[in-house]
Amino acid sequence: MEDHYDKLVSNQLLDTINQEIQGFVKVLDRPSEDCWFVEFPGIKLVGFFSCEDNESDIQTPTISMAxxxxxxxxxxxxxxxxxxxxxxxxxxxxxxxxxxDDRWRLVLNRRIMVESYQPGELRDNIMLMLGRFSIFQDRIEQTLSAI
Structure with missing residues (x-):
């Protein structure tokens, strides 16, 4: 599986993803070459992007967004x-x-397969995630208002 991951997650791919991420979000931390903690400008939310080999479960390299x-x-x-x-x-x-940080957070996730990733797609996926979230935001906030 290591060879399969190495072929799909190349340094060139990581550079492309890094350039895309730098173009539309503020990078807060990059703890490794395949992980970015970010702030989404204008909406005051934070999240992350990562490339994962998923060797222990689905065995298909993915780009995760949260x-x-x-x-x-x-x-x-x-x-x-x-x-x-x-x-x-x-x-x-x-x-x-x-x-x-010792607190439980509600996190919205999405994964795309590395082999089908197209440059420019990460921003579109984040917009899709925010669109889906906005549909249910009132319901979620009503549920949480009793906390």
Whole structure:
């Protein structure tokens, strides 16, 4: 699997992705050559991009995108069930809970396969994710307002 990943995630691909990311978001940190923590200008949200080999599960290299939305540390089980019930309607995006700095965050995710990535596509995917989120934002905020 290592050879397959190396062929798909080349330094040239990482350079292309880096240039694209630098063109539309503010990079806050780049802990490795295949991971970027970013701030999305104009919407005051943070997130990340990463290239992953996925050797332990789906065995297909992907580019993952995530947007950190809300602190859900104090959400009840019922609230969490209501939040994650939206996943079936997200069409290519999904919510998950991620522990960041000892707080649980609601995170919106999307993956695309490395082999089908086209330069310029990351911005379009982020816009799609934000569009899907906006459809359910009122419902999510109502669910969380009781926290």
């Amino acid at each position: 947007i950190f939305l809300y602190d859900i540390t104090d959400a009840t089980k019922s609230q969490l069930l209501n939040l994650f019930a939206v996943n079936g309607d997200m069409h290519g995006c999904w919510f998950l809970a991620e522990c960041i």
